[in-house]
Amino acid sequence: MLRLALPTDPRWAHAAQMDISEILTDHAWCEQKAASAAISLMVQYPEFPELVSQMAALAREEMEHFQRVHQCILDRGLSLGRERKDPYVHALISFQIKQGSKEHRLRDKLLMAALIEARSCERFRLLSEEIADPSLAGFYRELMASEAGHYTLFISLARDLTGREATDVRWRAWLNYEAGQIQKFQSGKGMHA
Template sequence: MHTNPGIISLISLHMELSQDTKNILGLQLPTDPRWVNLAEISLEAILTDHAYCEQKAATSCISLIQRYSDKAQLVKSLAPIVTEEWGHFRLVLQELEKRGLKLGRQRKDEYVNALLLFQAKGGSPDEFFLDKLLTMAMIEARSCERFKRLSEGLNDAYMSKFYRRFMESEAGHYTLFIELAETYLQKEQVRKRWAEWLAHEAVIMQEMELRGDRIH
């Protein structure tokens, strides 16, 4: 029987994951440690990309509220997240300004685009709704993991604390989207699909180029 070498690599890397990443986030692959060094070199680019990530997180929550305005718990839960994410956007803008840096142009987010391709196509409304929430959960989980790497690996003590705050916030957002999915759908369905998302995201991470000018 032929064994895909990519699968072997995934299994090997999975075994090297820290236990906290497995338990808290469920992510199958850790960020390559070299990414932090690249990000530190490209601070203006990483802050620019971070700012746009926060802006897109806010607008994505607004879109969910608009599309599912009949789901009272979702609206109630996401409304404060919109405010929080927009506040994060402003914090990153302030950091850029303080350092005499400029907000650059928004770049194509290859990671998010790859996730969007995995969303259910032609399925039931419930499946579509579930994948909308799990896409958000996945982005927040990976963002949390990236912010954790920055908080632990940057040489700049101030920036380490800066990203520690974001890490804690994103962890809460990740769990919120999972909880919302389980509010409206069967827990077994949510967990099964989440496992599929985690496996798919691991493949995306393995195939993506390592770049220090991107949060994802």
């Protein structure tokens, strides 16, 4: 199911948890971007009622994650830093097809979202195993399960759109591309880069 082409170097979580303030700020903005991306899909594709319903629910859930990460920041006497650019997500966007049918373009957006959820899920697991603070470790374990659910949601929306077989062929191309990108950003201490 959730099988990325290249697992994260386990040293990433060790490096990331050395600076909790930085990882929490980066993470908070990842949640905000996930909510914004869900809203954009609703706005761009109002003719797909299932997509609109699911994205409306997802945007709420991702904003709730943002709120909870923000609370973690405040509880630790830290403050939310400015929004971070995410070069990893930027690199993924460049792999999306620009031509083709509306369904195929939407499918690429859904598969990209599925990949980001899958990678986030993997990294939350690593953080949950590495972080000494038990309440933060538990929070990351909970988020790991939630992102796994989002990954499944995006894959099934994509399959509903263009069929299982054709979707899975494109998914494998995305997996390979993502592996090359994550490798480039492997030394970064943020959620993705």
